Amino acid sequence: MDTLHARTATTGTAPSPSATGSLFRPLGGALGAETDALDLAQPLDAATIEAVRAAFREHHLLVIRNQTLDKERMYRFAELFGPIENHMIRLADGSKWDAVHTITNLDAAGNPVAKPFISSNYFWHTDKSFLPEPSLLTMLQAVELPPDGGDTQFADMGKAYDALPDAMKRRIEGLKSVQSLEFMRRYTGSAPPTEEDIAAAPPIAHPLVRTHPETGRKSLYIGMYSARIEGMPEEEGRGLLEELLAHATQERFLYTHKWQLGDLVFWDNRCLLHRAIANFEMGKHRRVLMRIVVKGTVPN
Template sequence: MRIEKRHPHFFAEISGVDLSASFPEEILSEIVQAFADHSVLLFRDQNLNDEAQVAFSQRIGPLERSFVDNLGKNRAEIADLSNIDKDDQLLKKGSDRDLFLSGNRRWHTDGSFKIVPSLGSALSAREIPQDGGETEFADMRSAYDALDDAMKRRIDKLTVEHSFLYSQGKIGIGYMTDEEKASVPPVRHPMVRSHPESGRKAIYAGRHASHVIGMPMEQGRALIQELNEFATQPQFVHRHHWRAGDLVLWDNRMVMHRGLPYDDTKFRRIMHRTTLAGQAEK
């Protein structure tokens, strides 16, 4: 197995391992350590089906059941983030599912709107558009390290309210029933999170971050926007150009990401995600 960095701060490519195979525990330990070190890992030429993706992901840690409607075609652990409908046709622009998926084009961390946020995500590219549709990742560890001491002191003890209804409300939530809305109440998380193994700190923000507890609404939102903009400067960002067969594994505690536009009225983009379950912080 070989590990090669693709960005000065984070994001590494791992080659020489078949994720669909029953590889030794020693290899798994190396992958887990690389995940802790680099926060985002790329595995090329994997061509996984859902069963193999779930099996590999479960070796990393327990999985969440999907929050995303998988159209009845996939396992409960699979979130289908594809731009096709239940009849395998391209989504209609402005449809409920199209609106839901459009939120992924804004900087975010998966599951920050949950009481126990998602630890990580593994996204498998089954079919990709000819142009566009890349995913950008922002290293929130390096962004935190680059803050001046005054800003670090300012944010280290702050708490932020995260809300799916706040973030998705900017796009449209008319498709959600009252029961669905009630299932995603606002939650509170630290503005700065620490990695449990490395101890490195990271800014924890993104589109689901609504406001800062104990701070006037507009002032808190201005601070969140300032931090999001700071953390997504080019020196902290890596753009991944997908190939069919790629699997990318990332740490939601340490990075943000967003999908880039493509012509979704012309091209199919078939992407399946498994999500590593987080643990309640003590």
């Protein structure tokens, strides 16, 4: 579905295929690229759509500036990358998130609160790794921001894997980690899952080293859902997982996104970790992001 549009100062038409190679420029830090040359509220030709997809494969995280998408347009843009994912998260009133929903620090009356309703956002994770087919892509659009802070960090698990000593690569080859929603809730101090949640998403084992289905590159597949190593004593497995997480979240593998209003940010959950940073007066300032997630495939 051709639902993108590239900005130009004069004609308002999409760039030619020869111009799409320079559509994105690298961000500072270990990963990512950005552009201010797209208006996603308007249609875009097939060449520019492919340029966006190619940039996503190369950089794993893209930032498109100055967007004001409504829910329908955000949904249609996300669909370019695959089927849209349903959600299990329940709000304070017991209802579940819509496909396009908001991530906020607001209470039911719309007031900022110091303690967020979903505290797990502040721990390193890759989205929905506890499912048989975890998330491929997560997309956020900045709607309201604090005057300073409220950053989001990303860690490149491909670079982290490449930097492991050969002995560690041999040690973890072929291992599987058990991903568990129930474990994550305990690990992060969040509300325990309901019986319905546990029945819908029982623990599942995924490769500790995942191969990207499009690039063939290996990366660590870890984070807050990783409960234990299959077939390994629990204490030993937990120690290995924490060691790998400490290694993978070193500064040299990170990019910290400092949000601007209108930023549309989306990233590849198959090879990145992310977390929100509570570096603003959460009980005083509003932070509202619109979110949608694209469903992925079985990790290999």
